[in-house]
Amino acid sequence: MTDAFDDLLDANTGWQEGFALADLTGRPTKHLAVVACMDTRIDPLGALGLAPGDAKIIRNAGARITDDVIRSIAIVVANLGVDRVAVIVHTDCAMSKLSAEVLRERVAAVAGDVGDWDPLAVDDQAAALRADLDRLRQSPLLPGDLVLGGFVYDVTTGALRPID
Numbered sequence: 574m575t576d577a578f579d580d581l582l583d584a585n586t587g588w589q590e591g592f593a594l595a596d597l598t599g600r601p602t603k604h605l606a607v608v609a610c611m612d613t614r615i616d617p618l619g620a621l622g623l624a625p626g627d628a629k630i631i632r633n634a635g636a637r638i639t640d641d642v643i644r645s646i647a648i649v650v651a652n653l654g655v656d657r658v659a660v661i662v663h664t665d666c667a668m669s670k671l672s673a674e675v676l677r678e679r680v681a682a683v684a685g686d687v688g689d690w691d692p693l694a695v696d697d698q699a700a701a702l703r704a705d706l707d708r709l710r711q712s713p714l715l716p717g718d719l720v721l722g723g724f725v726y727d728v729t730t731g732a733l734r735p736i737d
């Protein structure tokens with residue numbers, strides 16, 4: 574096996590020594606699921622005052638509501654007591670700065686032909702966030718009383734702003 578992950582395995586050895594999360598369950602204590610962009614500048618737990626065990630965190634490029642995000646939310650709502658979902662996009666997001674065409678070209682440059690693959694780039698961030706919240710609101714897999722919130726996180730100040 575490759576040694577590309579040795580740094581992680583070494584770090585995990587230390588993690589095990591002080592391991593203190595054994596008593597947590599998979600049930601989020603704040604009844605919360607968060608969908609956030611995978612951007613490395615965002616610390617969802619820190620930014621929201623959360624600790625491990627408090628929330629289900631789902632991350633992808635652009636915090637887009639995809640079929641798989643809906644799959645995950647449907648499962649935690651039905652099984653683990655989640656009754657609210659916060660969708661968090663952010664300033665300076667590559668998914669808003671790069672067009673679908675550019676993203677397709679860049680992936681094709683390293684992976685080969687990607688056909689008409691849709692990277693889910695975002696032209697208008699607020700409009701895309703509202704459309705994604707609508708997708709959740711209208712999903713047949715989710716209950717009508719699921720509480721939904723959309724937010725923009727500022728990567729320069731750490732501020733979280735709700736969208737209207």
Ligand SMILES: [Zn+2]
Nearest residue numbers: 610612635666
């Ligand atoms: Zn992003």
